Amino acid sequence: MIDVTGAAQQLRELAADIAREAGDLARRRRAVGVSLAATKSTVADIVTEADREVERLIRDRLNAERPGDGFLGEESGAGESSTGVTWVVDPIDGTVNYAYGMPAYSVSIAAVTGGDDPAHWQALAGAVYAPVFDELFTAARGEGAWLGAIRLAVNEETPAGALLATGFGYDPATHDGDLATVREVMTMARDLRRGGSAAIDLSYVAAGRLDGYFERGLQPWDFAAGALLVQEAGGVVSRFETASARPMLVAGGAGVHDRVSAIVNNK
Template sequence: MTREADLLELATDIALEAGALAKRRRAEGVSIAATKSAIADIVTDADREVEALIRARLAAARPDDGFLGEESGAEEGASGITWVVDPIDGTVNYAYGIPAYAVSIAAVEGPPHPQTWTALAGAVFAPAMGELFAASRGDGAWLGDERLHVNDEAPAGALLATGFGYDPATHDGDLARVRRVMPVARDLRRIGAASLDLAYVAAGRLDGYFERGLNPWDHAAGALLVIEAGGRVGGYRGAAAGSAMTIAAGDAVYRAIEEIIEG
């Protein structure tokens, strides 16, 4: 097996185990542990428990690797590989019983900074729907045995997804951006989990996705899915995807979104 295949096998195995734990805790009832950046930015006890499980499994299998998790922060490793983890992406959905949440695990080469790393493997597992999206560099993106491909064109208008940050001060700008994009859209979806937005772009369920304010763990695995499915992922004016902007789509839709957002 290649290095990327080995990393992907580990990522998928742990994502399935972590997702099963998250689903079990959801069935038992969710308790809010804390709020973070804003009143709407919550963390549950399950977020912390699932991340602890993922981190323990990774440490046992690859003790020299680095780690970057939403709940427990960054730790440099000695191997050159960093694991970028969102234990439950879509925590608000999860807390409310909406099944659009996912475990996102990516292995990247380099430090925990999207502008400098190279994504090697990524898994996005949606436990409530039983869907495991997986990709490794150079070997495509997959949903089970189905190879994924982005939609190349959207002649009747693009089905797009976006999201809104937790800070109310940013909402006017987000809504203004949506108004500018809507003329090229068939319709708009707001799923509430960036990893699933990106997985759905890779699978052709969405034509494109854009959002300001993402953290590295929000897009590390999903971006690789889109790229390996033949799509593009980036930020403003050729920059890497990140907090300023993340755009993901097939080439034609990507260019249309990029032109409107940067215009």
């Protein structure tokens, strides 16, 4: 049985250290140019050689520091845990931004218990590092969410309407449904942002830079660290099953979360 209280702080420190090292590698590789290694579900959903190299670095560091832990990575799949802890990793979240030279990409690393299914896990610690901005967001269960030494808190009041963020899947067949959801949600929004990195968007919700975030079809590594950041900053995160088989994730302060959830659940 894992001592959650004792483990979370240590796991956060390790996640933060590795995320910063991995982010620095990603930034250096981008500076000398990137090459496309493959495509995923569609041509737009690209993989770069840097994705794979950065994930290898993260996996090697974790194997050296905590050899019995499990691993769930975007590029290299899953590895079983003998300790009860699984690391959920997105080596470069925002790969398209990265490939085009846009700065909004990040490294996302989370430690969870309960296996690799988000429906059953409990997040213990997480780190999201945006290397171009040199911003490191971290959280440990019960210890709050932080940007460096600054403790984070979600926005609770949105008198001018909520500033929201979202994203769209790479499959063109899903775009009509996503745009219909945006039209409905805009009835309560001040404005909408589409940054291209779910981990950064969730970090910004935790930091009060956004009031809320919603997106359908995220993978576990997209939100594992960011969701914990929001929760530890006082926010609420929910993941709803939908008729499209693409679960909807909603995050924000309680009021925004509930209003967005009511809208997307009625669609």
